[in-house]
Amino acid sequence: MASENQNGGTTTLQLMLFWGFVGVPLAWGVLETLSNAMKLFQ
Amino acid sequence: MAPQRLITKNDVFVYDALKTPQFWLIWWVLCLNVTAGIGVLGQASAMSQEMFPGRVTPVAAAGFVGLISLFNMLGRFFWASTSDVIGRKNTYFCFFVIGTALYILVPWAGAIGSVALFVLCFIVIISMYGGGFSTVPAYLKNMFGTRYVGAIHGWLLTAWSAAGIFGPVLVNYIRQYQIDHGIPKAQAYNSTMYIMAGLLVVGFICNACIKAVHDRFHMKPDHEAEDAVAAVAAVGRPAGT
Numbered sequence: 001m002a003s004e005n006q007n008g009g010t011t012t013l014q015l016m017l018f019w020g021f022v023g024v025p026l027a028w029g030v031l032e033t034l035s036n037a038m039k040l041f042q
Numbered sequence: 043m044a045p046q047r048l049i050t051k052n053d054v055f056v057y058d059a060l061k062t063p064q065f066w067l068i069w070w071v072l073c074l075n076v077t078a079g080i081g082v083l084g085q086a087s088a089m090s091q092e093m094f095p096g097r098v099t100p101v102a103a104a105g106f107v108g109l110i111s112l113f114n115m116l117g118r119f120f121w122a123s124t125s126d127v128i129g130r131k132n133t134y135f136c137f138f139v140i141g142t143a144l145y146i147l148v149p150w151a152g153a154i155g156s157v158a159l160f161v162l163c164f165i166v167i168i169s170m171y172g173g174g175f176s177t178v179p180a181y182l183k184n185m186f187g188t189r190y191v192g193a194i195h196g197w198l199l200t201a202w203s204a205a206g207i208f209g210p211v212l213v214n215y216i217r218q219y220q221i222d223h224g225i226p227k228a229q230a231y232n233s234t235m236y237i238m239a240g241l242l243v244v245g246f247i248c249n250a251c252i253k254a255v256h257d258r259f260h261m262k263p264d265h266e267a268e269d270a271v272a273a274v275a276a277v278g279r280p281a282g283t
Contacts, residue, residue, distance in 0.1 A: 033112050036105030040090075040098060040157055 048131060048252070052260035053187030059194045064185050064255050067248045072178050073201035073208070074245035075137055078145070078238045079171025081209030082164060085217075086110055092227045093152040093160065106161065113165040114172040121173025122180070130181035131249060137170040138246035145239035149232040175202075185255055212237060 059065050082089070087103040098106070125133035144163040151159035182198060183191045213234050220230040 030112060033105070033108035036101070037109040037161075039102040039105050040109075040161060042102075 048129070048254055049184045050187055050255065050260075052255075052257075053189035054185075054194075054255060054259050055261055056190040056193040056197070058259045058261075059186045059190065059255075060197060062186075062255050062259055064252055065194070065198070067252045068178065068181060068185070069198055069201045070248045071134055071245055071252075072174060072198060073205045074241045074248070075134070075141075075174040076171065076202055076205035077209040077212070078141060078242055078245075079168055079174070079209070080205055081213035081234070081238065082167060083110065083114075083171070084210045085213045086164065089213075089231055090160070093231060094155070094157055095228060097155070097157060106164075109161065110164055110168040113169045117169025117172035118176040120169065122176035124173075125177045125180060130177055130184055131252060133173070133177050134181075134249045135246065137174060138242045138249060141167055141170055142239045142242045142246070145235045145242065148235045149229070152228060152232070185252075187261075189261070 054062070086107050087100075090098045090103045090106045091100065121133055121137075124136075128136075144167050148160065148163050151157075151163060178198065179191065179195050182194050186194050213231070216234045216237065217230045220233060221227060
């Protein structure tokens with residue numbers, strides 16, 4: 001169970017969810033970009 | 043430790059900030075830094091294909107655009123964090139010195155056919171383009187205080203708008219002028235690169251001229267203003283009351 005902030009703030013689960021919401025597409029975009037950029041050196 | 047001399051503890055009213063030479067020097071610093079980067083961003087794909095015909099395909103050029111965008115983002119973290127340590131002014135000195143050297147290197151990278159050197163030059167240049175944006179709000183805060191820094195930053199961003207005109211115009215029109223005068227496409231960007239390097243030298247000089255804002259532009263602390271109002275009110279009060 002995610003730990004709840006005593007002040008009723010953000011839970012760890014919410015943090016992971018929202019970081020994932022931004023981080024996963026960003027990581028995918030970065031990997032795609034790097035993979036395309038490699039064609040410069042082929 | 044960041045140099046403390048250019049970090050004020052006072053605030054400057056937004057319209058007073060516009061009257062200071064420091065605001066307009068920072069305006070030119072940002073404008074010239076952005077002009078150098080934005081012209082490249084807009085033409086990166088075409089430039090890479092024309093400078094290395096047959097070696098950089100349209101797909102690879104798209105990869106190049108993606109790569110410089112990535113470094114645009116990373117530069118914002120890296121240079122802003124660096125400016126917390128070495129100071130804002132020194133960070134801009136880095137942009138102008140390294141940028142000038144790299145712009146001069148680009149035509150040479152084209153001449154020797156080194157795609158790797160070409161890419162390296164532009165990813166560093168674009169990281170400094172992003173870094174310029176992320177460092178300038180802190181530079182403004184250090185010069186003019188926190189109270190009106192949002193509005194002052196708003197005014198400063200007109201430098202970005204101006205650079206959005208200067209950058210692409212410089213790159214596109216000079217390239218076209220060169221081609222119209224018989225210069226091969228692969229070398230058509232050389233003059234533009236030297237002009238960009240020249241602009242960064244001007245930016246270096248503007249940055250070097252930035253000193254602390256004169257005391258007369260500083261706002262009086264609130265309690266002093268209240269005391270002054272009270273003193274005026276006391277003088278106007280009828281005798282014996």
